[in-house]
Every structure is written in structure tokens, then in C-alpha cells.
Amino acid sequence: MKAYLAVIWVLWRRDLLHYWRNRVRAIVGLTMPMLWLFIFGGGMSSSLSQGNTSLIDGISYVQFIFPGVIAMSLIFNAIFSALDTVKDKEFGFLKEILVAPVPRSTIVFGRSLGAASTAAIQATLILILGPFIGVHLTPVMIMLLLPAIWLVALALASIGIVLTALFDNQEGFQFVVNFVNMPMFFLSGALFPLGQLPSWMETVVRLNPASYAVDVMRRIVLTQQHIPLDTINRFSFTIFGHNVSAWIDIIILVGFSAVLLTLAARLFSKPK
Amino acid sequence: MSSVITVEQLSRSFRLKGRNSRTITAVDHISFQVQQGELFGFLGPNGAGKSTTIAMLTTLLLPSSGTATVAGFDIQQQRDQVRKKIGIIFQETTLDHKLTAYENLNFHGVLYGINRITRRQRITELLAMVELSDRAHSIVQEFSGGMKRRLEIARGLLHLPEILFLDEPTLGLDPQTREHIWRYIDKIRQTRSMTIFLTTHYLDEVENCNRVAIIDGGKIIALDQPSTLKTRYQVNTMNQVFLEATGHGIREDELL
Ligand SMILES: Nc1ncnc2c1ncn2[C@@H]1O[C@H](COP(=O)(O)OP(=O)(O)OP(=O)(O)O)[C@@H](O)[C@H]1O
Ligand SMILES: [Mg+2]
Numbered sequence: 222m223k224a225y226l227a228v229i230w231v232l233w234r235r236d237l238l239h240y241w242r243n244r245v246r247a248i249v250g251l252t253m254p255m256l257w258l259f260i261f262g263g264g265m266s267s268s269l270s271q272g273n274t275s276l277i278d279g280i281s282y283v284q285f286i287f288p289g290v291i292a293m294s295l296i297f298n299a300i301f302s303a304l305d306t307v308k309d310k311e312f313g314f315l316k317e318i319l320v321a322p323v324p325r326s327t328i329v330f331g332r333s334l335g336a337a338s339t340a341a342i343q344a345t346l347i348l349i350l351g352p353f354i355g356v357h358l359t360p361v362m363i364m365l366l367l368p369a370i371w372l373v374a375l376a377l378a379s380i381g382i383v384l385t386a387l388f389d390n391q392e393g394f395q396f397v398v399n400f401v402n403m404p405m406f407f408l409s410g411a412l413f414p415l416g417q418l419p420s421w422m423e424t425v426v427r428l429n430p431a432s433y434a435v436d437v438m439r440r441i442v443l444t445q446q447h448i449p450l451d452t453i454n455r456f457s458f459t460i461f462g463h464n465v466s467a468w469i470d471i472i473i474l475v476g477f478s479a480v481l482l483t484l485a486a487r488l489f490s491k492p493k
Numbered sequence: 494m495s496s497v498i499t500v501e502q503l504s505r506s507f508r509l510k511g512r513n514s515r516t517i518t519a520v521d522h523i524s525f526q527v528q529q530g531e532l533f534g535f536l537g538p539n540g541a542g543k544s545t546t547i548a549m550l551t552t553l554l555l556p557s558s559g560t561a562t563v564a565g566f567d568i569q570q571q572r573d574q575v576r577k578k579i580g581i582i583f584q585e586t587t588l589d590h591k592l593t594a595y596e597n598l599n600f601h602g603v604l605y606g607i608n609r610i611t612r613r614q615r616i617t618e619l620l621a622m623v624e625l626s627d628r629a630h631s632i633v634q635e636f637s638g639g640m641k642r643r644l645e646i647a648r649g650l651l652h653l654p655e656i657l658f659l660d661e662p663t664l665g666l667d668p669q670t671r672e673h674i675w676r677y678i679d680k681i682r683q684t685r686s687m688t689i690f691l692t693t694h695y696l697d698e699v700e701n702c703n704r705v706a707i708i709d710g711g712k713i714i715a716l717d718q719p720s721t722l723k724t725r726y727q728v729n730t731m732n733q734v735f736l737e738a739t740g741h742g743i744r745e746d747e748l749l
Contacts, residue, residue, distance in 0.1 A: 224606045231603040239591050313587035320551055321604040322576035492555050
């Protein structure tokens with residue numbers, strides 16, 4: 222057991238070292254969220270607020286999309302860092318791990334923890350932008366957001382690790398990731414409220430893990446900004462006729478991660 | 494002497510995809526044994542099936558048929574036990590180019606469950622042996638081909654394997670570096686009775702092998718001591734033996 226954890230730890234540490242050695246990427250990674258917040262969010266806020274100053278009940282559009290932009294960063298970074306494992310396959314390093322006497326599941330857990338950590342660090346950096354768009358960061362909000370960010374990062378990283386088990390080359394992987402990421406982002410409620418959607422779209426939203434990711438973070442941010450629950454629910458969606466809640470989000474994200482990580486461990490254990 | 498590798502009727506075929514879709518037999522019912530402590534040369538033209546054989550013996554690839562045991566363990570049923578006993582230097586580099594030399598070795602040590610103190614001590618020793626001590630904390634990306642190869646040799650030895658698979662360990666290296674690498678390998682063989690399974694295209698390197706197998710088109714066509722092979726083909730060097738045994742044509746063309 223101790224040896225098992227040591228292997229997970231050393232794989233995890235390797236990802237963090239890679240991230241740290243490439244920290245320019247971390248700064249560059251902030252430009253996308255800034256574009257969404259300041260340009261897209263800022264522009265939409267001013268055109269939506271002809272006359273009255275907010276989207277609904279005291280929230281500007283840019284404040285509305287703030288949790289969505291954090292989720293976007295997590296979607297892209299967590300899934301994308303699985304590309305490292307595909308590169309390991311392509312450039313041979315994976316063989317060094319596969320020929321060692323370690324269970325295949327360590328690769329799955331080590332890599333998903335690594336991917337989740339780097340994506341979570343990246344997303345946490347976005348919080349710094351909050352005050353510039355009128356999101357008042359309180360210690361409680363941060364304390365609630367950090368574990369939420371980690372959970373969401375893990376759930377999304379588990380999608381990435383399943384995809385790496387299926388692809389041997391970067392091209393195929395990148396194609397599928399782009400194909401998955403964009404719809405996941407657009408249909409997650411990151412950019413628009415989900416209350417009034419056509420029913421086919423609402424079905425897709427319910428099946429999209431990113432919807433729960435956006436929802437849990439938005440609930441934390443808006444609740445801490447003293448926005449009434451009624452208003453928050455109007456931005457959200459329902460399952461089986463009930464409004465989702467932060468707890469439902471968390472349970473679904475935990476379950477989703479568990480299922481996908483188990484699947485990935487199975488896929489990696491299958492001998493060629 | 495007891496055999497540490499026993500191969501019986503081992504085969505592996507691949508399905509080629511795309512326009513030339515068909516099945517090729519990379520390794521075709523080969524059988525042989527390698528003795529404890531032997532330096533065993535495994536020769537053959539490009540595409541003969543050497544790396545495929547090594548991949549099966551090192552548990553990275555399942556055989557299509559046949560069986561083999563390595564260090565007494567079945568390569569299909571007892572993969573983890575096999576993995577504990579072997580070290581391998583792959584034909585193509587498998588280092589993490591973003592980590593330092595030390596970090597690469599340390600990573601390997603953790604994978605093999607070596608405790609921290611022993612790890613540190615062996616890493617220092619091995620880096621000294623392959624003359625990379627002063628570059629221990631450089632990123633591997635900055636290494637030359639020869640330095641990378643030396644580092645991989647150090648890594649392959651870190652967990653004290655009983656059997657070491659070397660798939661073209663001196664590929665693309667200059668004569669000086671090749672000589673150095675052979676000096677390390679000889680040193681290890683003297684200090685520990687390690688079995689070495691070697692493939693190479695530099696045939697002067699196999700003059701010192703205890704025995705040599707020649708594989709061509711997935712089949713073993715000769716297996717004996719270098720001196721016996723030279724007598725059989727009435728030539729003076731292993732290079733000539735190789736050409737006599739496998740012919741002068743480029744074999745891979747026939748396969749394609
Ligand atoms: N993953 C694979 N998929 C399809 N064919 C493969 C695969 N791996 C090997 N082959 C084929 O199997 C045959 C043997 O390849 P192998 O790599 O074992 O040769 P080798 O003896 O190591 O050659 P070299 O000296 O060039 O390294 C070749 O025809 C090769 O094309
Ligand atoms: Mg080869």
C-alpha cells in the first residue's frame with residue numbers, strides 16, 4: 222500500500238514539475254479567461270444593461286459568467302493535460318512505467334491527480350481577476366471554492382485519462398478533445414442561464430458533467446454575494462423536476478469521477 | 494548452468510491497417526533458451542522481429558501463441574514477477590526529457606520500490622559510473638545522444654535486475670562512447686552474474702557473446718557460439734557470418 226501510494230505520488234510530482242518548469246504557460250493561460258471576462262463579458266454587460274444596470278436582480282453579466290469562466294479554464298486544462306500521457310505513449314516514456322512492477326491503476330490515479338492539480342492551480346489564479354469585475358472575494362467564498370475547483374478538476378481530468386487510454390497519437394486525441402470541449406463548454410450554462418432552454422437542449426445540459434461543475438461554482442459565488450436562492454435557481458436547471466443543489470452537483474461529480482477513473486484503470490490494465 | 498529464459502514456439506502477428514491491410518507474422522514460432530549469466534546476442538536484419546521478441550519477453554506485448562518464462566516466471570501469467578527481475582534499455586529513448594538526469598533515476602527508483610537512502614546512494618554510484626555526475630541536475634533535453642544513452646543504461650541497472658535486455662544500446666553512438674558503454678557492461682557482468690540479452694547491428698560487439706542467435710523473417714536460422722558459427726560458415730568475423738546467414742538482399746523489402 223505504501224509502495225502503491227509512493228508511485229502515485231511520484232507520478233503526481235512529475236506533472237507538477239512539468240507545470241512548474243513551464244510556468245510561462247500558466248501566465249499565458251490567463252489570457253483566455255481575461256478575454257472572456259473583460260472583452261466578451263464586459264461587452265455583453267454593457268449591451269444587456271441598456272437602461273437598467275444588470276442582467277437580473279443586481280448581478281451584471283460579467284459576474285454571472287465568472288464561475289463559468291473558471292469552469293471553462295478547468296474544462297480545457299484538465300482534459301488537455303491528458304495530452305501529456307498521449308505524448309508519453311508516443312515518445313516512449315510510458316513504456317518505462319509499463320515495464321515496471323506497478324499496477325496500471327497507479328498510472329490512472331497519478332496522472333489524473335497531476336492533471337487535476339495543475340488545472341486547479343490554473344483555475345485558482347483566475348480568482349485574482351474577480352475583484353476587477355465586481356466579484357467581492359470573501360475568505361468563506363474562497364474556502365468553499367477551492368475544494369469545489371479540485372473536485373471539478375478531478376472529474377474533468379478523468380475524462381481526459383479515459384481518452385488517453387483510447388488514443389495512441391496526438392492528432393487523434395486533439396481532434397476528439399476539441400470536439401468534446403467546445404460543446405461541453407457551450408452547453409454547461411457557463412455563458413447563459415439555463416432556465417428557459419428548449420427541452421432537447423436541457424436534456425443535453427443534464428447529461429453534461431460540466432453543467433454540474435458550473436452550477437456548483439456559481440452557487441458558491443452567488444450565495445456568498447447574497448443573491449437570493451430563487452434567482453440562482455432561475456439560472457440553473459432541474460433534474461426529475463427538482464432544482465439541482467450544490468450537494469446534488471457534488472454527488473454527481475464524485476460519482477462521475479469514480480466511474481470514469483474505474484473505467485480508465487480497466488482500459489489501462491488490458492494487456493496488448 | 495540453468496536457463497533463465499526459456500522460449501517455446503513463441504509467435505506474434507500484427508494486423509496492418511490502411512491500404513496494405515493484412516496480417517504479418519513478426520515472430521514465427523521461435524524456441525531457444527538463455528543460460529544464467531550468459532551474454533546472449535540476438536541478431537537479425539531490420540524488421541526481423543528482435544524488438545517484438547523483446548517486447549513479449551518483457552511483458553509489454555502479448556504473444557499470439559507459444560509460451561516463455563523469464564527468471565522462472567511465465568510472461569503472461571506472472572507479469573509482475575517477471576517485471577521485478579528484468580531491466581530494459583529500449584531501442585528508442587524513453588527518458589523524460591523535461592526532468593533532470595537525477596529526477597529520471599529517482600522516478601525509476603520509486604517505481605521499483607527502492608527506499609530513499611539506497612536510492613540516493615545507487616543513483617550517485619551509477620551516475621559516476623556512466624560519467625554523468627557533473628550533469629546530474631541538468632534537464633535531459635540538453636543532453637547529447639550519447640549522454641542520454643548512458644543515462645538510460647544507468648537507469649536500467651538501478652534496481653539491480655537479474656536479466657538485462659539491451660535493444661541496440663549503442664545505436665547512433667560514436668566509437669568512443671560505444672567503447673565506454675561496453676566497459677560499463679563488462680564491469681557489471683564481472684561484479685554481478687547478470688544475464689544480458691543483446692540486440693545490435695554492430696557485429697564487432699557480438700564477438701564476445703557466449704552465444705548468438707540469428708533471426709530472419711521471424712524465424713531463428715542459426716544459434717551457436719560465435720567460434721562455431723564462424724567455423725560453420727568458414728569466415729573470420731561475425732559480420733561475415735551474418736551476411737552468409739541472412740543473405741545480401743535488404744530483407745525488409747520482401748516483407749512489404
Ligand atoms: N505495433 C506494430 N504494428 C504493426 N506491425 C508491427 C508492430 N511492431 C512491429 N511490427 C512489424 O513487425 C516486424 C518486426 O518488427 P521489429 O520491430 O520486431 O523488428 P526488429 O528486428 O527490432 O528491427 P530493427 O532492427 O529495425 O529494430 C516488422 O515487419 C514490423 O513492421
Ligand atoms: Mg528493433
